[in-house]
Amino acid sequence: MMVQMSMWLINRYYSAYNLLFKRAVLAQVLITDRSVAVHKMVEEESHVIHRLIGSKMTDSDVEKMCSILTKFCDVCHLDDEPEERHPMNQVILFNNGILNEIFDLVSQDVDINLLDEYSGLRKVFAKCFSLLRLMARGNAVVQNHLFDRLDALLSCVGAESELALALAEVFTGNKNTCMKVLPHQIARAMALVAQHGSKAPEFLDMLNALVKVEELDLPLKRNQAYVMKYFMQHRADVAQCLDQPKEAQFKLLRSASQSPESDYMIALVDLLATCAEGENRFIESINQTIYKVSDVLAILTDPAIPNHNKRPFARFLLWVYLNTAGGLIESGAGDLPHDANMWQLFGMVREDLSRMAELAVESPQLVRQLLKVRVLKKQQGASAKLADERMSMETLPQITIDDSSSSKRKIPDETVHGTLKYIFEGALPILNAFFKNIFLKDLEEYPKEIDEINKLVQVLMTFVNAAMPLLSDEKYSKALVGCTTCLLTVSTLPAKAIEEFQNKYGSGIQLNWDARTEGRKRYEEYYSTEEELNAQLNVFALNYSIAYGGENTLRAQIGFPSDFEYTEIGSDEELPLGKEFQNHVNCFIDADRPVSDPLKFQLAGKLVEQLHISSQMELTNEKERIEQEILDVKCLKLLRAILHNEIVKLPDDFENTDTKELSRVRQSDLSRLIEVISQVQNSLNKHDAMLKVLPHLSKASDEIVREVLGFLANMLYNGNEEVQESLIEYFYNTREEKFFLAVKERMTLSSMAWKENRALISQHQAKIEEAIAEMRDLQQAIKEGRVSAEAMQGNKLGSMLMSMQASRSSLRGSASRMRGSTAELRRRLQRAEGSMSQIRGSQASLHGQTSTQSAAAAGGSKDRLGNGQAVGLLPENRVAPVQPSNVGPPSAVDDADIEELAMRVVMENENLQMKDEGYIELVLRVLAYICDGQNTRLQDYLREQPDNIKSINLVAETSRFLGLTYTSINKSNISLIIQIFDTLVEFASGNLSNQAVCFDNKVCDYMNYLLRSKQSYAKFGLLDEMSMKRSIANLIFAMIEENVKHQDNDPAELLGGAGIGTSLAERQIKVLVGVADEVKDTMDAESIRNVFIDCYRRHLDEALSKESQEMIITVGFKYFHIFLRFRDLDKQSNFDFERMIEKDADAEEMRLIWDFYQSNTMSIEVLKDETLQKVYFRVKDQNVLREDVKERFKYEVDRTSPTNKLRDFSDWLREIIKDIKWQKRVLSNPLGSFFVHGWKAFNILCIILSLTISIVILVDWTKPDSVNNPVPVRTDAAMYATYVLGILHNILSLFVLISFFLCNNPYVPSPRQIGNFWKQLVGVAPKDAEEGEEEAGGKLQASVFSFSTFYYIIFLAFSILGTIFYGYFFAFHLLHIARHNQLLSRVIQAVTKNGLSLLWVLIYSLAFFFIYALLSFAFYRGLYDSTTGNFCETMYQCTVTVIHRGLIAGIYDYLPVPSGTPFAYHLVKGIFDISFFIIITTIGLNIIFGIIVDTFSELRDSKWQIDQDMTSVCFICSRNAYDFEHHGEGFEKHVKEEHNQWAYLFFILHLDETRFNDYTAIELFVWRQFDKERFDYFPLNKSMTLEAAEDNREEAKLETLLSQVSFLVRKWKEEELSKERERERLRQQKWEEQHRNSCDSSAADGRQAPRRPTAGKRKPDAGSAMLEAAFK
Helix, strand or coil, rough: HHHHHHHHHHHCCCCCCHHHHHHHCCCCCCCHHHHHHHHHHHCCCCCHHHHCCCCCHHHHHHHHHHHHHHHHHHHCCECEEEEEEEEEHHHHHHHHHHHHHHHHHHHHCCCCHHHCCHHHEEEEHHHHHHHHHHCCCCCCCHHHHHHHHHHHHHHHHHHHHHHHHHHHHCCCHHHHHHHCCCCHHHHHHHHHHHHHHHHHHHHHHHHHHHHHHHHHHHHEEHHHHHHHHHHCCCCHHHCCCHCCCCCHHHHHHHCCCCCCCHHHHHHHHHHHHEEEEEEEHHHHHHHHHHHHHHHHHHHHHHCCHHHHHHHHHHHHHHHHHCCCCCCHHHHHHCCCCHHHHHHHHHHHHHHHHHHHHHHHCCCCCHHHHHHCCCCCHHCCCHHHHHHHHHHHCCCCCCCCEEEECEEEEEECHHHHHHHHHHHHHHHHHHHHHHHHHHCCCCCCCCCCCHHHHHHHHHHHHHHHHHHHCCCCHHHHHHHHHHHHHHHHHHHHCCHHHHHHHHHHHHHHCCCCCCCHHHHHHHHHHHHHHHHHHHHHHHHHHHHHHHHHHHCHHHHHHHCCCCCCCCCCCCCCCCCCCCCHHHHHHHCCCCCCCCCCCCHHCCCHHHHHHHHHHHCCCCCCCCCHHHHHHHHHHHHHHHHHHHHHHHCCCCCCCCCCCEEECCCCCHHHHHHHHHHHHHHHHHHHCCCCCHHHHHHHHHCCCCCHHHHHHHHHHHHHHCHHHHHHHHHHHHHHHHHHCCHHHHHHHHHHHHHHHHHHHHHHHHHHHHHHHHHHHHHHHHHHHHHCCCCCEEEEEEEEHHHHHHHHHHHHHHHHHCCCHHHCCHHHHHHHHHHHHHHHHHHHHHHHCCCCCCCHHHHHHHCCCCCCCCCCCCCCCCCCCCCCCCHHHHHCCCCCCCHHHHHHHHHHHHHHCCCCCCCCCCCCCHHHHHHHHHHCCCCCCHHHHHHCCCCCCCCCCHHHHHHHHHHHHHHCCCCHHHHHHHHHHHHHHHCCCCCCCCCHHHHCCCHHHHHHHHHHCCCHHHHHHHHHHHHHHHHHHHHHHHHHCCCCCCCCCCCCHHHHHHHHHHHHHHHHHHHHHHHHHHHHHCCCHHHHHHHHHHHHHHCCCCCCCCCHHHHHHHHHHHHHHHHHHHHHHCCCCCCCHHHHHHCCCCCCHHHHHHHHHHHCCCEEEEEEEEEEEEEEEECCCCHCHHHHHHHHHHHHHHCCCHHHHHHHHHHHHHHHHHHHHHHHHHHCCCCHHHHHHHHHHHHHHHHHHHHHHHHHHHHHCCCCCCCCCCCEEECHHHHHHHHEEEEEHHHHHHHHHHHHHHCCCCCCCCCCHHHHHHHHHHCCCCCHHHHHHHHHHCCCCCCCCCCHHHHHHHHHHHHHHHHHHHHHHHHHHHHHHHCCCHHHHHHHHHHHEEEEHHHHHHHHHHHHHHHHHHHHHHHHHHHHHHCCCCCCCHHHHHHHHHHHHHHHHHHHHHCCCCCCCHHHHHHHHHHHHHHHHHEEEEEEEEHHHHHHHHHHHHHHHHHHHHHHHHHHHHCCCCCEHHHHCCCCCCCHHHHHHHCCCCHHHHHHHHCCCCCCHHCCCCHHHHHHHHHHCCCCCCCCCHHHHHHHHHHHHHHHHHHHHHHHHHHHHHHHHHHHHHHHHHHHHHHHHHHHHHHHHHHHHHHHHHHCCCCCCCCCCCCCHEEEEEEEECCC
């Protein structure tokens, strides 16, 4: 409780300005005496009501309460006009919180068994519901408020009739409430009808109101179906009055006074007629079983039945038998054209028309008022105790008419009202439908019918002239004119009469009359100033609140340096603007702690705790419930804002771009922002946010559900795996079904809205066509001059048509002054639309809470606020009549403009835009985030919840929802369609079961429709179209990308043997083998081809930006890769491109397009789950891979074994990708691009300049006079040439050094790396030293302390020194040629590769030189002659001399033995010389030469082996070239197209440039393997070509075996047949011999000749049986 109250206080503190603005926007300034008096009265009485509600009321309290409620009821309608609402007083009552007080009163628990004892409470309830009805009349805010409490209201008992009347007002004139009503609410209402019957017939009127939208005059098919469904369930209780004998029914209908039973029967028939409206064959058939056409005509022609009771039966006849979905014969109305009862009915209608025409002429004001009054039977209810009160309050006075004899006759208002309603709602539609669709003129057999028609037309024209000026309902006027026009077409009246009517009413023109009642006129006159003042005040307060909120940018709201939009105004995830809200958010964030510290968001856990407490509370008091709802919404917004403030910092196109081609700085910033978002999500998740927030999805409040969904979307943003894991634990541990039921309910609401809107739009198409015809008639009337311009102003269509003509004339007249103004006008309109959107969005944000929330937020009964603007306060817009002098001659308007204007007229009055009541786009985004990153467990759980009582397949639900929406695509819902596809992509990626569900729900058919339909995309822009096609391509690819490994056994046999049903078996087979083949067979190859061809053509449009061109061609590549994938799957050549285009006229262009896509596409084979997969991908630029890198890779990669080769290849991939990224960064700078691309040219130019300078030196230099002078003698030309060339050489050397650094991404080694280098040099380096160095530097990076770096620095230094010192140092640059010659490089490498070995040999040799120097110094020092350069006076001199002379000529040559020495001296000296020669000259130098030669040979052999490996073995799969030459299309094609090693590099590069969340299943698998430094995805020893060849070989073996067995069987049969023939021949011969031998004896003895033997079937032997079995 402490947490809850603390949160409430903090919320009040940080919502002060917000509440102030809400009060100001909804405030009403009362400047009239009546309004002030009403306000005072309500303020005083509301305290009394509040006191009485909290206590047990006595009889006096009941009377007091009823008296107060009666006062409130009296002020809700105009004086003396109970059918006219009082908008100002309605708002006063609402803003004083009366609605909430009533809810508290009627929501009290009442024991139904003791209800009769609480008669006073019943009376109070009746008054309350009557007040609710009057407050809801025409007030959308109150209607929506009551609808939110519909379930609770349907449970109220005690005053059912008044309750039903109040609920009927909720649906009257409110399309949204009609479309949002749920099936169980309709079922509850029908149960109340069955329970109370004639005691509360008003429930039938309530159902009638929700079945048909009054403002659109169109039925809702869904509601019709539900009403009829529950009607049939309760028919025994509901339809008793219809099942009674006909005499009893006629008795009820003929009663002069209305009774509850008759009212119930009439209301029921009216409901059935309304349900049949719209040509529903099923409902019509049900109704035809209730009343036959003869029964209906009998009722309509009975003169004793009042017209009020006939009206429902007339509508029943119209919609069940005349306007039907079936034929007349099928409905049993085939004899109606000449049925006597039908024509009797027309005669009675003619009499009624005549009487009403007279009445309209004599009492026009009263007739006008009666035409506006709804059905008067509601004046009498089932409660006799309240009848008198309601009659006194609502009954109209009787109409008194002077007849011709000047005597007074009184006509009851019920009779007149009933007759008028009967005529306009029953008789006229029947006449129109009968003579338009059914009547067949037959003058020979039925000559009297035409006379009846002429009489009827004459009376009808008289009625038109009398009643037309009194009509205020356009529906009535159209019905009257349409019926008269239809009858005129079949009548034989004089042409003059018909022409007069056509000229006056034929174009639908009406007189400009004022249909307002006197009371309405007085109201508008008295309250106009007050309403205008309040309207201006509300607009001012709204604008001020928008200004206080500040600019909707990141910079203004959270101080982030960006002008991107902070929140999307008007969306489902909108957040409040302004510093007040941001300060409230900052209360729960510790700004002094880093984001990585979980304590930073410790206080945010209090928000989560408050929501957890709220989910466990049960509140019965309305005020407490509203206050808690407000607090929950605010806590959810604060939690969402904590995440939103970090998410919104990401780039605007972060989720829409496929690649992240960003600078390194921006990439690091992006990674940091993503990491921050993940840390915030994890911090909130540690407070069990998912566990404690998700239960709020079951709340009844739509706003709470919306906020919970928005919070889930932010928590799961970017596929946070930790949050996903928490969600899985929540599902598994709690086995909670609330989430799935809530999602299903949201989808159901949106599905219902889609279905109903689609049905309404299809029905409105007829109205649009009618408006188009009317507009054309108007234009023709203007052209012919049959209609004056002044008269046109009285007609809405005419006024709009003339306005269009005037605008066009004005535009043409000012064309010369508006050069280029079209674009400016468009910009102004866009700015104006943006401003209006912001105002509307801000207003929505101000009024986002329900009315009850706002009421409690304000605190106290006096300051309680409502939701939205007060309905009825703003006066209707009135257009001033155009002055006759300003009306010019009409100008031409083409048919397209007429259709546009007609559409605008219809849509202006009848809003048919789809309103997402289920926040379906937000729901779908949450579902997509749940599966983001291909979380298989969540994908499966969303499809099936095996541990729940009821499993809901959200994958199937989403697929079916796509089936509802894909045909109704437009600019307003394109984002929803894209989100559906994106969600399905997340469901299907890497999940075969979900792919099968998508396919079974006809997703492929929907995609075919969208790809084939070009008109659908004409309704929205390029970005939306490409986004749609991209999402479709992603879904197709998710369903076809993987090859599924087939089982050894037939899946069908396995599942069939398991006893699984047929449909389930088919689904399981798809799961086992995938749906790729089915998708390929279902998708349209022509559509796929047309998309990527169209994308190529469109991306060539130079008018498009580079971003748009790239987006288009990216989509084209996706469909091209889909086409290639289909071609791989296809076995019947349906995707043969050449065959598809061979008959096209532009086949050559298509081939060029194909070549473009093919040249920029690569493919690789990947091993996943022991199955080879083929992946196609786009390569934007193959030049990013440098040739020198390729060469280094070829000869430096480890080829010792296939596994080592792939392992080293993976390491090289990382280094090459790192190098490519560095190159992209450098090349993005023009200067860097210059140095990188000029690397080779700079080096070549340096070499050329060095050669040129050397030639100049060679030709020109001469010796100086002094031997010690190094300065050569040069000519002036040579000197100047040397300086000029030297300066150029200096510049190019500098360029070479810069290019070296830019190309090799140098790095500074760490002290540890330097230490490891020296340890490695002396041979004591640790094992991981080399790996650490490679990780730090890489194979393609150069250290600043490397030999190459020092070389190029010396290169530049020697160039400068060469310029300074006459050119001497330029000779060094001649050696640079070896750096760019492969042969010389290998020669140098032969020396340098084993340089360390050579160094150690040299050091070892120095030891021997030192030994011989010691011996020379000790024994042969005298032999050294300093005059000849042999010094040995010191040990140092002696050592240098030994090394110098010994290496060149040997000791013997420069130490001759002096004469006169003994032989022993010569012997020792000889040993000394020979040992030196053997050890140093022979062994030592040969060792060095051997190392060099061996190294060179090793390099040569290595190169040969590498070249041999590249030409004979596949680098990827390590299979020999022999295999591919014999199976497939050759080894060269294999290594270039199938297993191109560089294709794997570009694929990894493609993955690195793609967002992790956008990976396909195979891409995600490869990336995870690559990231873990595993190479299992490489197809080692596997290839699709070889596998296909093996399959073919197996098939060939089977075919060979089959042919051999067939040959054996055939051979055996031939042999058996020949043997059988031989046996038959022998039997024949034997029979002939017997016949000849017995012929004579048989004649004498009379014996019968033997019968001829017949050949029978011989039983096959065992061998034949075996052969036949083998054959089978």
